[in-house]
Amino acid sequence: MKFRNFKMVDYVVYGRGSFDQVDEIIAPRRKDGQPMVFLVDHFFENKNELISRIPLRGNDKIVFADVTNEPKTTYVDALAKELKDTYGTVSGIIGIGGGSTMDLAKAVSLMMNNPGSSADYQGWDLVKVPGVYKVGIPTLSGTGAEVSRTTVLTGPVRKLGMNSDFTPFDQIVLDPALTQGAPxxxxxxxxxxxxxxxxxxxxxxxxxxxxxxxxxxxxxxxxxxxxxxxxxxxxxxxxxxxxxxxxxxxxxxxxxxxxxxxxxxxxxxxxxxxxxxxxxxxxxxxxxxxxxxxxxxxxxxxxxxxxxxxxxxxxxxxxxxxxxxxxxxxxxxxxxxxxxxxxxxxxxxxxxxxxxxx
Ligand code: NAD
Ligand code: ZN
CATH class of the missing domain: 1.20.1090.10 (Dehydroquinate synthase-like - alpha domain)
Incomplete structure (x- = not known):
């Protein structure tokens, strides 16, 4: 194709305090017995101001993302495997954090439905099946990972994204208050x-x-x-x-x-x-x-x-x-x-x- 035909994020909400609307936003995407998984930057592990506002329902789960290093394919695979082993599948993955956490959320969502390792999909348009519902909620501003069609991963041989039409988030929540107080x-x-x-x-x-x-x-x-x-x-x-x-x-x-x-x-x-x-x-x-x-x-x-x-x-x-x-x-x-x-x-x-x- 001569001109790129861009797949973009489906829904965008912007505003200070919009994080409190997440419950309402994700409600229609909940499936019986399948949890929403909140993948949260480990910086927030003991930060109750944010954690207490996460709208947990039923068997929803918070997983803290270790972003000491930038995302690796092995980490994505391990996170997806654990969720598949425990729940079969999930209603959605909600990434809350900086670019690393958002990239992890996108990649884990894709690996819930695509076979093999995320390393198999580093490149352009190798992902063939949509992932589970995914939401990106940035807590740092700058990377643009909230809107991009890639998720940058370090694999065994290369550092390269899973660039595909299935990679962009279904929903992003842009709440500038979440970036307050970053070092x-x-x-x-x-x-x-x-x-x-x-x-x-x-x-x-x-x-x-x-x-x-x-x-x-x-x-x-x-x-x-x-x-x-x-x-x-x-x-x-x-x-x-x-x-x-x-x-x-x-x-x-x-x-x-x-x-x-x-x-x-x-x-x-x-x-x-x-x-x-x-x-x-x-x-x-x-x-x-x-x-x-x-x-x-x-x-x-x-x-x-x-x-x-x-x-x-x-x-x-x-x-x-x-x-x-x-x-x-x-x-x-x-x-x-x-x-x-x-x-x-x-x-x-x-x-x-x-x-x-x-
Ligand atoms: P980051 O996500 O790696 O986080 C950096 C540090 O800030 C971490 O220690 C994290 O715990 C902490 N942190 C996050 N939010 C915070 C907050 N509100 N307060 C205090 N600490 C906070 O940093 P980043 O610069 O946002 O993201 C870089 C990553 O984004 C890289 O992995 C890069 O490859 C990726 N990236 C992706 C794209 C894309 O299009 N997918 C584009 C650019 C960069
Ligand atoms: Zn960049």
Whole structure:
């Protein structure tokens, strides 16, 4: 097909306090004897303010998602197996947390109905059967995982998403109050994922008016909250949640670029997390995104954020080669950033020199 035909999220509710509407929203999707499973970021394990508001009915269950590491196919498979062994099937999976928890929720939903391992479905359009009903409720803003048609997983051989028309959520609940109180550095790294999505999409060769409209709006919101305000207030959380949504919509019809391609290498080798990894890389990408990097540095200074340094110091040639392999494997990202002849521009030597800066 020449033009992409996007499967999007079916239902969206937005608003401060909208979390309290979850009970009503999911009621029609409940099936007799089959629980709703709330997959909740382990950060909230002892946070009764949130846990007490989860609308448990019948044999519903809360499962805390261990997101110490970003999602792995083995973890997805284990979660799905446990639910299948215990209940046969479930009415739905409701992911409450950051991008990692939302990705886990999407992947577990798919693996409730698809045979084999989630690793078999890392790639494009390999998933053939819809998952169980799935709901995404972000508690950090920035990744756009709430709207995307992928779920990024680290498997035995690759870090790659289960990209498919069955991957997007059936429902998302955007309640900015849930992001309140996240640690400053973490919230910034995740927020910058959105900012970087905007720059990479808007400066990419795949750009069209659809992506541009969303990307420009998301960028405007990021600028306002990170540079236009003296204090961070509720309005900033409200805006950043919509920036994340719009940023995700922007890359849905374009692609990310250099920062993502390079940070995937760091993440694969060193386990560097997505948000902070993007920040480590983007900080050194003046040659690709001069204006964006300048503005990013202003935001870092204004918000007094620590960007880790010397993360590739002392790595062996073999380790650099591994990162370079992983990164150059992300062809669509490079093509979006540099154009069709990207391979002539981004040689292994140039990429190695870039990795040595981090
Ligand atoms: P995260 O989900 O990895 O969470 C980071 C940390 O913040 C964790 O320790 C978590 O427990 C904690 N946390 C979450 N919500 C919190 C809150 N409200 N208060 C305090 N702490 C909280 O971070 P992220 O940046 O949101 O997500 C990164 C993940 O998203 C990566 O796994 C990445 O691959 C994925 N991602 C997916 C897509 C997609 O389209 N599917 C896009 C971008 C990123
Ligand atoms: Zn990203």
């Amino acid at each position: 400053k550095n973490q919230a910034f790294y995740t927020g910058m994922d959105c900012y970087i999505h905007c720059i990479e999409s808007l400066e990419g060769t795949f750009l069209n008016e659809f992506s541009k409209s969303y990307g420009e709006k998301a960028l405007e919101l990021c600028r306002e909250v990170y540079l236009g305000r003296e204090v961070w207030d509720d309005d900033c959380d409200d805006k950043l949640m919509m920036a994340s949504y719009a940023g995700g919509m922007s890359i849905a019809y374009s692609q990310v670029g250099v920062a993502h391609a390079v940070s995937y290498g760091l993440s694969f080798l060193l386990g560097t997390k997505h948000g902070v990894g993007n920040c480590i890389v983007f900080d050194h990408l003046e040659e690709f995104y001069p204006e964006g990097v300048k503005e990013f540095k202003e935001m870092v200074v204004k918000h007094q954020i620590d960007i880790p340094k010397n993360v590739t110091k002392g790595l062996t040639d073999e380790q650099f080669d591994k990162m370079i392999d992983v990164s150059l494997g992300m062809a669509p990202l490079w093509e979006n950033a540099l154009g069709k002849n990207w391979q002539e521009q981004m040689t292994r030597e140039r990429l190695r020199a870039l990795y040595e800066k981090f």
